[in-house]
Amino acid sequence: MPKSRRTSSAFPDAGPPALTVTLQAIAARLFRVSSTLRTKTINAGQVADFIDWQQRVFGHQPTVFGRREELWERLAQRLDPSGPLVALEFGVAWGYATDWWLRRLGGRDVVWHGFDRFTGLPRAWREHDEGAFDAGGKPPAIDDKRVCWHVGDVQDTLGTVDLVAARDAQWLILFDLDIYEPTAFAWEMLAAHLRPGDLMYFDEAMDVDERRVLNEMILPSIGCEPVGTTALGLGLAVTRPVR
Incomplete structure (x- = not known):
């Protein structure tokens, strides 16, 4: 119960301090007249919740990067430069992340699997239709001959990849499908094949859909450590295979 305000009444007010009430009233009036301010404040609250979640889950605050490319670079530094690499990118859109990573990897031995419908989200998500x-x-x-596209729903295309044969290499997995259902499906298909040293990136870990997969499926079943975070995304390194 919040600390009671001092009053002259015999019945103290258990509500918040007067200054807090005043500030809340001012905020409410501002939110009423500005949908943009409401949206930005809601987003800021979600980011704050994401940071708080990381501290509770990992016991400390991972390094926060200002841009996702900086986090990608940190992940890239964890790749074994002498061995083969298999990348599994879930959610390609117009190819920005694919192009960035292929340029960063240079001419090294990599097989890049890109999964996407390329027709947009299958359902509404956040403010997107x-x-x-x-x-x-x-x-x-x-x-780039190292790239293999898998066009369609991931539920229909991931099964065409020989994941057992792909285990001769370190894995880099990029999750950017945004919504829960395909992300959960991809994880279920991959989970048993993961090994220590594999790397995972979640582009929208701040959001409820990817976070649900992390909370319900990934973190309870596998050992991992945070490589870093942004306001929205999260990088993880596998430390223990699925139990």
Whole structure:
């Protein structure tokens, strides 16, 4: 119960201090007239909750990077430079992350699997309508023989990849499907194959959908350590395979 305010009454007020009430009233009036301010404040609260969640789950605050490319660079530094690499990218859109990583990896031995519908979100998500991020049904025009595109729902395409044969390499997994259902499916297919040293990146770990997969499926079943975070995303390194 909040500390009671001092009053002259025999019945103290158990509500918040007067200054807090005044500030809350001012905020309420501002939120009433500005939808933009409401949205930004809600987003800021979600980011604060994300940071608080990390401290509770990992027992400390991972390094916070200002841009996801900085976190990607930290992940890249954890890759074994002498061995083969298999990358599994779930959610490609127009290919920005694919292009960044291929440039960063240079000419090293890598097989890159990119999974996407390329027709946008299958359902509404946050402020985005169904069909958002539509790339016209076509993968990006990235001219690199190391890339293999898997066009369609991940539930229909991931099974075509020989994950057992791919275990000869370190894995880099990029989750950016945004919504729960395909992310959960991808995790269920991959989980038993993960090994210490594999790396995972979650582009929207701040959001309820990816966080639900982390809370319900990933963190209870596998050992991992945070590599770093942004306001939205999270990088993890596998330390123990699935129990």
